Amino acid sequence: MTELSPATPGRAVLGIGRQQWADAWVGLKAISPLLIGSAAFGLAFGALINVAGINPWAGASASVIVAAGASQIAMVEAMRANAPAIIAILTGILINARFALYSAALAPIWAQFPMRWKLVLSYLMTDQSAVTSLQWADRYPDPVRRRWFTLGAAFPFVGVWVVGTVVGILLGPVIPAEWQIGFIVPLMFIAVLVPGLKRPAELVTLMVAGAVVLAAKGLPFGLNILVGIIAGLIAGATWETVADSRAGRNGSVESGKPDDTPDVAL
């Protein structure tokens, strides 16, 4: 992991201070391993638009205005299957419902940001940048530096997604189907999540979420994912509660901070 550089004084560039550029650069570096995944997945979505014969301008705009890959693919597939429009829209929105949870988790971390920053950073919110923002929050206690770091991670990730989409629409399916580019999705999520896993409660959360996703695989509209996420959250919170009360009974202080301390680290 990159350590924070000391404050960098200097002249502003493009009206933005050197320190802000430096913090955004750290954000970009933090997300950089995932950028190729975002671009490749964008390429695959663009190719799907091309093959499905959907208006290319509408397809490219989707990557700009929806900016959430899995939901976009599901909506295109619903359109190809001639599903009613309301089903296509609902499918997309349900797949994106998990962002409400990221948004709630990010609320205390972004609380001191100005409103216009909240509006922009929320628009740029993806799984990858949300988790990066959560994982790095405690290394950026200063809200100004924190918001530039977050922007530096979130904007390029969406940017290369859009560029990938446009290239995919123009070129069509250049990535052979045998390459199974879909593997990039779990790979990206493993890469962003696993290195930051520390606490037993996180493992419990992950395993319960995964088990419930599989047990509920018969649910329509990808609802099994949502049910799995919520089950995982309940399991993780329960685990922490039990662990804390045990630690309390033993008079141990190993469980860490008191609960009133805002614990922003994942």
Add this chain to the structure above:
Amino acid sequence: MNPWLIFIFAAIGTYLIRLSGVLLLRDEERIPLPVRRALRMVGPAAMGAIIVSALFLDHGEWRAFGAWHLAALVAVGVAIWKRSAGWSMLAGALAFAALLAAGMS
């Protein structure tokens, strides 16, 4: 229906979802403790759910055991070993390419 309208409605809905917590939950102290605890687990819960779904399911049916699972194991192993997203991506992608080249699917 016009794909434009489908994407626009989904975009509005998605943006409101992304804004919801950030705008509504301004005072962390007022969130009940169990909910705060649960929210700290959002990363592992959401990503875990998506990882497991992608690895084990394919359009709602079980994915046959093969390259996806083995390459994911490599990526997880390297992620734990190196504690690095970059190495994990690289190792997982190389393992996946090698397994596909070896005829696995």
